[in-house]
Amino acid sequence: MAFDPRMTDESDVALLMRCAEGDPSAAAELYRRHAGPVYRFVWMVTGSDSEAADVLQETFIALLERRSGYDPARGSCTAYLCGVARHLVYRRFDSRSEPVAEIEQLAEDSADSAASLLPPPHEHAERAQALARLRAAIRALPSHYRDILVLVELQEMSYADAAAVAGIEIGTVRSRLARARARLAELLNEPMAIGRGQGT
Amino acid sequence: MNLPRDKLDDWLAVARAELAQIEPPAWVEASVVSRQAEAVLLKRLREHPPAAVKAPSRQWRFIGWGLPATAAALLALGAAMLLARTPPAQVPVSAAFVALTPLETIAAERSPLVIASEVPRSQLASLGVPVDPARADLLVRAEFLVSRRGAVLAVRFSPE
Numbered sequence: 001m002a003f004d005p006r007m008t009d010e011s012d013v014a015l016l017m018r019c020a021e022g023d024p025s026a027a028a029e030l031y032r033r034h035a036g037p038v039y040r041f042v043w044m045v046t047g048s049d050s051e052a053a054d055v056l057q058e059t060f061i062a063l064l065e066r067r068s069g070y071d072p073a074r075g076s077c078t079a080y081l082c083g084v085a086r087h088l089v090y091r092r093f094d095s096r097s098e099p100v101a102e103i104e105q106l107a108e109d110s111a112d113s114a115a116s117l118l119p120p121p122h123e124h125a126e127r128a129q130a131l132a133r134l135r136a137a138i139r140a141l142p143s144h145y146r147d148i149l150v151l152v153e154l155q156e157m158s159y160a161d162a163a164a165v166a167g168i169e170i171g172t173v174r175s176r177l178a179r180a181r182a183r184l185a186e187l188l189n190e191p192m193a194i195g196r197g198q199g200t
Numbered sequence: 201m202n203l204p205r206d207k208l209d210d211w212l213a214v215a216r217a218e219l220a221q222i223e224p225p226a227w228v229e230a231s232v233v234s235r236q237a238e239a240v241l242l243k244r245l246r247e248h249p250p251a252a253v254k255a256p257s258r259q260w261r262f263i264g265w266g267l268p269a270t271a272a273a274l275l276a277l278g279a280a281m282l283l284a285r286t287p288p289a290q291v292p293v294s295a296a297f298v299a300l301t302p303l304e305t306i307a308a309e310r311s312p313l314v315i316a317s318e319v320p321r322s323q324l325a326s327l328g329v330p331v332d333p334a335r336a337d338l339l340v341r342a343e344f345l346v347s348r349r350g351a352v353l354a355v356r357f358s359p360e
Binding site (some may be wrong): 056135 | 208212216218223239
């Protein structure tokens with residue numbers, strides 16, 4: 001789902017000020033605006049409903065308890081929250097093993113059906129399976145590629161906001177996105193075009 | 201069907217559309233809003249205490265709650281006797297709080313409030329204190345130790 005930070009930046013700041021003044025409706029409004037993109041980002045990265053819900057909750061509590069953390073000059077509020085969520089995800093996974101089984105399964109599947117791993121999207125019989133496979137491949141990407149791909153390609157976030165989330169330069173976002181697409185194509189065992197139109 | 205070179209883009213578009221349908225569970229919003237409301241309430245309690253409030257010092261709490269339960273019971277009995285005998289002009293005095301909940305519960309409360317009030321003696325009966333029916337309407341000064349969630353943990357009868 002696309003979002004336009006220009007439409008919400010100023011009023012997000014106003015909402016955070018109302019939160020600081022104790023207006024309970026402000027927190028609810030902030031949540032309604034930004035919870036979806038943050039949840040979807042974490043869900044896509046972790047592949048877990050419960051992890052995504054827990055991280056979303058922690059993210060908003062962090063926002064409401066440390067209201068001064070958001071600086072609209074550095075990106076949209078959604079980008080800020082995705083950055084907080086990303087940090088929380090990495091902190092959680094620091095103490096756990098990487099989803100190696102998923103990666104190994106992907107490699108095994110690739111060997112089995114190297115010729116045509118992804119059918120055309122309109123073939124509904126295989127659509128769900130192929131979509132699950134694509135998601136698994138995205139999750140199997142190195143995290144610095146995966147996060148940018150999810151933010152830009154799946155969340156339609158601007159390069160500037162994606163840069164704010166990952167704490168990198170916009171040029172780095174472009175190069176990581178290109179490499180992420182190339183790596184994803186490799187994982188899906190099919191040569192695909194790397195180049196693509198520039199993002200917003 | 202031949203696979204187009206931009207098939208990855210096609211599938212990313214499908215994944216994008218599917219992802220847009222996913223919504224967070226409702227309990228997260230309820231939890232976040234509830235947490236915010238609780239934080240606001242605590243902030244207001246700190247800024248505008250309900251009465252002459254002072255948090256008991258750690259030392260005071262230790263002395264008060266370190267007493268054995270039997271001592272607390274004896275103090276309660278003494279306070280009750282004072283209430284029953286003291287004329288209205290003389291306020292009954294009890295130096296220590298009388299526990300109304302298990303001492304472990306009180307000790308676990310991190311930041312209790314002390315709320316001073318005047319209550320009819322008749323209401324002391326609900327706390328287990330014997331009351332002379334003839335003087336049940338007279339007021340007595342008391343200080344209540346209250347948890348942050350509003351539970352009365354202990355009471356003491358204070359001088360003027």
